[in-house]
Amino acid sequence: MINKSSLPDFFNALKKRTSGDVRNDRFSIALYSTDASNYSVPPVGVFIPNTVDDVQAAVEVAAEYKIPVLPRGAGTSLAGQTVNEALVIDMTHHLDQINEINPEEKSARVQPGVVVDELNATLKPYGLKFGPDPASANRATMGGSISNNATGSHSILYGMSADHVQSMQVVLSDGSRVTFSPLNQHQINAKSTLSSREGEIYRRVSQTVQEKAGVIRDKTPKHWRRAGGYNLDRFVDGPNFYQPRTTDFNLANLICGAEGSLAVMTELTCGLVPIPQKTALAILHFQTHRAALLATEIVLQTQPDAVELFDNWCLQLTKNAPQYAKLLRTFALESSQCLLIVEVSGESDSELRSKLDNLKKHVLSNKIDCEFTEAVAAQQQQNVWAVRKAGLGLLASRRGEKKPVAFIEDAAVPVSELPDYVKAIEDFCEQGEVEVAYYAHASAGCLHIRPFLNLKTGQDISFMKELAVFSAQQVRKSDGILSSEHGDGRSRSWLNKTFFGDDLYQLFCDVKVAFDPDNLMNPGSVVGAADMDSHLRYGADYKTKEPTTFYNFEDENGFAAAVEMCNGAAVCKKKNTGGMCPSYMVTKDEKHSTRGRANALRAALSGQLPHDVLFSKEMADILDLCVECKACKSECPSSVDMARLKFEFLVQYNKRYGVSLRSRMFGEFGLISRFSSGFPARIVNPLLKMRLLRILMEQFFGITAKRKLAPFAYQSFSDYFEKRNVPCNPKAAKVVLFNDTFNNYSQPEVLIAALDVLETAGFQVVLSNHGDCGRAMISKGLFDRAKKMAQTTVDRLIGFAEQGIPIVGIEPSCVLTLQDEYRTIFPSDARVEMIAKNAYLLEEFIMRFADTTKLQTKLRPSAGHVLLHGHCHQKALAGTDATHQFLNLIPGVKCEEIDSACCGMAGSFGYEKEHYDISIAMGERRLFPSVRETDDTTFIAVPGFSCRQQVKHGTGKVALHPAQILAAHLEK
Numbered sequence: 001m002i003n004k005s006s007l008p009d010f011f012n013a014l015k016k017r018t019s020g021d022v023r024n025d026r027f028s029i030a031l032y033s034t035d036a037s038n039y040s041v042p043p044v045g046v047f048i049p050n051t052v053d054d055v056q057a058a059v060e061v062a063a064e065y066k067i068p069v070l071p072r073g074a075g076t077s078l079a080g081q082t083v084n085e086a087l088v089i090d091m092t093h094h095l096d097q098i099n100e101i102n103p104e105e106k107s108a109r110v111q112p113g114v115v116v117d118e119l120n121a122t123l124k125p126y127g128l129k130f131g132p133d134p135a136s137a138n139r140a141t142m143g144g145s146i147s148n149n150a151t152g153s154h155s156i157l158y159g160m161s162a163d164h165v166q167s168m169q170v171v172l173s174d175g176s177r178v179t180f181s182p183l184n185q186h187q188i189n190a191k192s193t194l195s196s197r198e199g200e201i202y203r204r205v206s207q208t209v210q211e212k213a214g215v216i217r218d219k220t221p222k223h224w225r226r227a228g229g230y231n232l233d234r235f236v237d238g239p240n241f242y243q244p245r246t247t248d249f250n251l252a253n254l255i256c257g258a259e260g261s262l263a264v265m266t267e268l269t270c271g272l273v274p275i276p277q278k279t280a281l282a283i284l285h286f287q288t289h290r291a292a293l294l295a296t297e298i299v300l301q302t303q304p305d306a307v308e309l310f311d312n313w314c315l316q317l318t319k320n321a322p323q324y325a326k327l328l329r330t331f332a333l334e335s336s337q338c339l340l341i342v343e344v345s346g347e348s349d350s351e352l353r354s355k356l357d358n359l360k361k362h363v364l365s366n367k368i369d370c371e372f373t374e375a376v377a378a379q380q381q382q383n384v385w386a387v388r389k390a391g392l393g394l395l396a397s398r399r400g401e402k403k404p405v406a407f408i409e410d411a412a413v414p415v416s417e418l419p420d421y422v423k424a425i426e427d428f429c430e431q432g433e434v435e436v437a438y439y440a441h442a443s444a445g446c447l448h449i450r451p452f453l454n455l456k457t458g459q460d461i462s463f464m465k466e467l468a469v470f471s472a473q474q475v476r477k478s479d480g481i482l483s484s485e486h487g488d489g490r491s492r493s494w495l496n497k498t499f500f501g502d503d504l505y506q507l508f509c510d511v512k513v514a515f516d517p518d519n520l521m522n523p524g525s526v527v528g529a530a531d532m533d534s535h536l537r538y539g540a541d542y543k544t545k546e547p548t549t550f551y552n553f554e555d556e557n558g559f560a561a562a563v564e565m566c567n568g569a570a571v572c573k574k575k576n577t578g579g580m581c582p583s584y585m586v587t588k589d590e591k592h593s594t595r596g597r598a599n600a601l602r603a604a605l606s607g608q609l610p611h612d613v614l615f616s617k618e619m620a621d622i623l624d625l626c627v628e629c630k631a632c633k634s635e636c637p638s639s640v641d642m643a644r645l646k647f648e649f650l651v652q653y654n655k656r657y658g659v660s661l662r663s664r665m666f667g668e669f670g671l672i673s674r675f676s677s678g679f680p681a682r683i684v685n686p687l688l689k690m691r692l693l694r695i696l697m698e699q700f701f702g703i704t705a706k707r708k709l710a711p712f713a714y715q716s717f718s719d720y721f722e723k724r725n726v727p728c729n730p731k732a733a734k735v736v737l738f739n740d741t742f743n744n745y746s747q748p749e750v751l752i753a754a755l756d757v758l759e760t761a762g763f764q765v766v767l768s769n770h771g772d773c774g775r776a777m778i779s780k781g782l783f784d785r786a787k788k789m790a791q792t793t794v795d796r797l798i799g800f801a802e803q804g805i806p807i808v809g810i811e812p813s814c815v816l817t818l819q820d821e822y823r824t825i826f827p828s829d830a831r832v833e834m835i836a837k838n839a840y841l842l843e844e845f846i847m848r849f850a851d852t853t854k855l856q857t858k859l860r861p862s863a864g865h866v867l868l869h870g871h872c873h874q875k876a877l878a879g880t881d882a883t884h885q886f887l888n889l890i891p892g893v894k895c896e897e898i899d900s901a902c903c904g905m906a907g908s909f910g911y912e913k914e915h916y917d918i919s920i921a922m923g924e925r926r927l928f929p930s931v932r933e934t935d936d937t938t939f940i941a942v943p944g945f946s947c948r949q950q951v952k953h954g955t956g957k958v959a960l961h962p963a964q965i966l967a968a969h970l971e972k
Helices: 004-017 026-031 052-065 116-126 142-147 185-192 197-211 213-219 289-300 312-319 322-328 349-365 378-389 391-396 415-431 458-477 489-500 502-515 559-564 582-587 594-606 617-623 631-635 642-657 661-667 669-676 681-689 691-701 717-723 741-746 748-760 775-779 783-802 812-819 821-825 830-837 842-849 852-856 872-878 881-887 913-925 927-932 945-955 962-968
Strands: 021-023 045-048 069-072 087-090 098-102 107-110 165-171 177-180 264-271 278-286 306-310 338-346 371-375 436-441 446-453 733-738 763-767 807-809 839-841 865-868 895-897 938-941
Touching: 004 021, 004 045, 004 052, 026 045, 026 594, 052 069, 052 087, 052 165, 052 264, 069 142, 069 264, 098 116, 107 116, 116 142, 142 264, 185 197, 197 213, 197 502, 213 502, 278 289, 278 349, 278 378, 289 306, 289 338, 289 349, 289 415, 306 378, 312 322, 312 338, 312 391, 312 436, 322 378, 322 631, 322 872, 338 349, 349 371, 371 378, 378 391, 391 436, 391 446, 415 436, 415 446, 415 458, 446 458, 458 489, 489 502, 559 594, 559 642, 582 913, 594 617, 594 642, 617 642, 631 642, 631 872, 642 821, 661 669, 661 691, 661 775, 669 741, 681 691, 717 741, 717 748, 733 748, 741 748, 741 945, 748 763, 748 842, 748 962, 775 783, 775 812, 783 807, 783 821, 783 830, 807 812, 807 842, 812 821, 812 830, 812 839, 812 872, 821 830, 830 839, 839 842, 842 852, 842 881, 842 962, 865 881, 881 895, 881 962, 913 927, 913 945, 927 945, 938 962
Parallel strands: 045 087, 069 087, 733 763, 733 807, 807 839, 865 895, 865 938
Antiparallel strands: 021 045, 098 107, 107 264, 165 177, 165 264, 278 338, 278 371, 306 338, 306 436, 436 446
């Protein structure tokens, strides 16, 4: 029990003796209360070390004050081992360096905060990688992976993390620093003579291994995929391992899988494996998952590298997640009810072909009833693995109170026992009228079984415990293992004594005491655990206070349920690919991730934090760097829509504290633009260039002086369109050009280009002349004004929609507002749905409805290259495929898209003084460097108005809308 009265002195001492960031405010405590598991435990505080010395000092101070310590990586734990009433030491901010790569010895020396995928990206030029590949590898750290003894889809090829760890530097519970590496008997004897904590550990562990080798050998489960308990099995002969066990005495083996309960890792030396020269996938399509399970043993006879199962629940939920549904369509048959994904590798295409043919022949000769397809192209394989690795989050995207709960998901049994084990679990769940989903590692007998339960009810919590006990009995009967890669944590540690037996469990306790006599290192993991229903994130007493909202959340079952869609899987903490989450990619701060924001909102809704902080200034700080990009809406497998939650927050916040003048100015950009364009632009534009005016605007309005505001047009597009004298073809099909306020008043040349493209494609163009669609007002929380503008826009557009006249726009944020936010402003207005279904981005419209063959004959060839930066809302809601196709209509052009997140401008975000540096940092991640590398023959295609401003400001290069690029190639 922690002495709470000592905490102020503890934190003061910690601040004095370290250079790291000490956080013990109530929001930081809430943010680190959860991980990806069913549990919530508020820590005593959070420590973000700058150096290894900081880690050592923190553990020393904690030992002096008897404060428990919990080292933490990305917090992707599914079993709850990364939450505790302890000082959380977050290793991800600064201890994320790759210290050495030794290609000759095939090893790497890394700090614990290095992300697995980032290490592998660095290793790729050497043809090497870290073998174990957890599904969370794009954000999971090396420290977390090894602390769980993680593996992944390729465990039958590479075994467990412990098979690859050679040595490590750790801080023991008393703050002493030691190195664990392979030792011979003479070295063990020398270590055992030490009077330190290190010496005590060597004495007790070596004695245990010598005296209790029989217990370890006899009581260790036979299945090789073991990640539960402490790894005493690696010190004796007898237990089965997939990879040959090294015979040296290496205490690093005990730290692997110890879940931070024995020591804090500060540096790891790991063995590496060669990257396969070539790979290919066979997709076996089944009508039942049992048929797939029965086929797995037969498939394994062909010696593949991986065999993964993806069941019908996963398939159906994938189809509901836009980003992943698009990927699924590239490899799954519509009739599929369950997939086996089988990977083979080889040195050449001919070897791959031979292995695929042999697999197919073997499957057919054994009368396996399935359809057989292949994924050989690199992109198609990437699509398959992206969907498979999102399996956990996709299951969690199911709406409603019943969620796919992880607690028996990590059990592994011999593959021959897997069909019967699964059938036993199914029968048990059927008696309780509980649905079940499955996915993952059929090749290793580890099927991630997820019962759908509502852990807000006592009945389902009781069922969870009953099923956990039943599963453990069935696993033990099959010589399987409870934890095979996700660890014991709070979900399974409570069963360890029963599962492993008194004798072996006592040895685990002896190891714990040797390393941590005061029980300060992540107490309750592996040994000494509370029951699995302690500290549940929800629980029977969980209640939320549902706010009355301005936007409609009925499709999410309410505001609170929309927040609770975040299951903590932390896909938002990936840093090197995709768009989510741009602010976290720059700051690496938990509170700037989608998960962090959702945790803060949920804590306020549920009463973990006072309810009145829900729409407070403190919450505003948490949500401040959300740039409303909507990447989470598509890239989060659970489809958490943080932008929408922030829109609601801003409305509520503004009602409480009032609207700032800056927010009102940016929100009313359309009105300001209307009165500043045309003749007034001749006065306004020179003023905007004046350094003095920019300084004053920064001082009084918080608009950064480091940027020049976009100039207004001397002639608006609507004025140009009205005054032009061009005869129209009355027989041509009509389209409505949605003249958004941004381009209408500031960049009319873009709308003129769109007009040229549409008319050249044979369409008769009329203007929407709807005024302001309210996009900027939505972003600034001006709901009443936004609703009024939206009403006017709907009234103006409905006549066109009723006639079936397409509404075509060029500004993604405005067009997609018709399809997204309008539905939540007017949820019961059928006109909104009609308009949404009739609204298109220009590129999408041309590719769907124009005679592109005829249009292509009117385009001059180009030797230029096109580099595309997609708009965030476009990527999230519509995708950029149509933009690629549109630009590729130009003969000789090849469009390449930058894998960049938000450019950093995000409407007005980049103009705001306090956000300028973050805005630039977002652009500098990938966008700016990619643009700077282009030569003068490259077109920079950027559909978004504010994105083009950011590219010009950050690189000095002019970015064009795709319409401008295509129009420039039209034959005049």
